[in-house]
Amino acid sequence: MRGVLLFIIGFTVSFLYAQTEQCGQVEYMDYLETLSPGIKEQADNMYFESLRQSQARNKWDAKDTLYTINVVFHVMYNIGEENLTDEVIKSQMDILNASYRRTNEDTVLTRDIFKPVAADVGIQFQLAKVDPNGDSTSGIVRKYTPRSSYVTSQRFATLQAEQVKTAANGSAAWDTEKYLNIWVCDLSYLGYDLLLGFAYPPTSAPNWPSTSYVNADRQGVVVHYKTVGENSFTTLTSNKTLVHEVGHYLGLRHIWGDAPANDRCNHNYDDFINDTPLAGSSSDAPGCNYNKNTCDPLEPDDLPDQIENYMDYSPGTCQNMFTSDQAGLMRQNLITYRPGIIALKTYEMGPEPMPYIPPTETRVYPNPASTFVVVEIKDPIKENRYKLKITNVLGQPVFEKELESESRQRIEYNFGLSGFYIYQIFENEDVMVEDRMLFGQF
Ligand SMILES: [Zn+2]
Incomplete structure (x- = not known):
């Protein structure tokens, strides 16, 4: 009997996980491709160009500039629990900042093999103090919506959720060249936390002609309200979701390269970032599987899958690091494609340039x-x-x-x-x- 019960519980849990889509980035890019054919290829080209530049830059330059980004939250609520308090929003800002500065307490959980590449990204976030009209603001916009959820069917969830960015059905973006816009709304479907978030990746340089893929009103991040901050929702979601989605917004990809199930460990499906080991699949809940090693486990210098990485799908309790090369890529994308959202540049990261580190391998x-x-x-x-x-x-x-x-x-x-x-x-x-x-x- 006990065995049967355990089986039923186990089945229910895996069913719930199967229902949770986590991050909608792949589906979202497919949707954007239907709107702007060619955008995926353009995003690829820009990704590799930024990667090339950041890899060349990161090795020699002192990472001494700390960038502070202006943030506005759009909180769309239908019922009271969706109208997150200022305290919850601020606790999410703390999590975001700690994660990007590598000051969170759970960095001690990073395995020793990955500590040498775990990085302070040198980017931090602040709630905007001035709105687009020049008036002072808390950086939090709240708006009632008659919608109980922005997702009304399992398919094309991100397409539906885009409505949250419209003035008619949601809250219109603040100037996306000056603010990181974060929309918080209900993304559940039939009671399941179907979609946790998605982000508009860097796909265009500022001041490009209007025929380019600039879609100013869509730039930003959307997250499910149950993922935000320190709150009491007893769900399977993680308040590191926003850390992950902002990673996409700054141009990062999933560390397993979204490899299809029948073509895992193919080097064509990768994030092409040197310090995240090749992985053949996402690391899914439940638990932190430190034994997961999908590709080349027999190679002498092979590393296990980096389930600590924010750009994996592992549970938030396992996630505690970005790598040095991911940091370099995000910084490169920020200064190249999203320079207007930088509110402040400071030099807190130490006046000493990084010491010369001789190569550890050929x-x-x-x-x-x-x-x-x-x-x-x-x-x-x-x-x-x-x-x-x-x-x-x-x-x-x-x-x-x-x-x-x-x-x-x-x-x-x-x-x-x-x-x-x-x-x-x-x-x-x-x-x-x-x-x-x-x-x-x-
Ligand atoms: Zn993602």
Whole structure:
């Protein structure tokens, strides 16, 4: 009997989890593609360009600028519990800030293997003090809605939820080039917390022509009210949802690259970020599965799936880190595509530039690469000769270059390659390292 009961409980829980869509980012991008055909390709191109720039920048520049972003909350409520108090909103701001500055207490739970790459993003958030008319504000807009939920069917949930951004059915955005707009509303469906949130990714530079994909009124983040702040809702949601969605808003992707179930661990499905290990699937609730290691578990230097990452689907209790490269990418996107929302730049992150850190391994990055690569050699010896050689899958050489006996060098070259290749770094006649590498025109 007890066994049967446990089985029923277990089944109910997994059913609930299956119903919870968590983040609607994939569906949302599909929806935006129907509105603006080509937007996904453009988002891809911008992603790889930012990634390339941030990877080049992040290695050498002191991360000394602290950016403060102006935030406005639009709270749409139908019943009292949806009209979140100022205290709940402020507690969410605290969670957001702690997560992006890596000052949250649960950072002690980051496994030792990931501590070296766990990063203070150097971005923080403040409720706007001045509204678009120049009047003082609390940074929180509240509005009644006759809708009990913004989701009326299981399919196209994000399409329906977009209504929250309209003046007629929700609350119109404040100037999205000056504020991070966060809409909080009911995204449940038939009592299930179906959709927890979604975000508009950076897809356009400011001042682009009106024919571009700029859709000013939609820029921002939407979250389910039950995910917000320290509150009493006994649900399966997490108040790290907003941390995750703001990550999307600043251009991050899911760490498993949204790989389809039948094509896991394919290097084409990845976030292409070097310090988040390749993962074949999202880490779903319940619990923190520290044994999860979906790809290449037999490789000697393989790392487990980074379930601590905010851009996974693991429960909020497991999430406590962004990586250094994710931080670099968000900062790059912020200053390139969303510079107007920066309210303040300060230099609190320490006047000392980051110390020079010699490479801990011999490698070539970025991966994927297009028009340049950086070669890192661990402990190079001045008298030795070094060489980079790239061959195609048939073993035919397509690029070869003598290297300096230096630990880090950048090679500018329009490789004109596309697809998978093998690179080798030679020390004299010996192969120091050999690995696969993706090239493309990004
Ligand atoms: Zn997501």
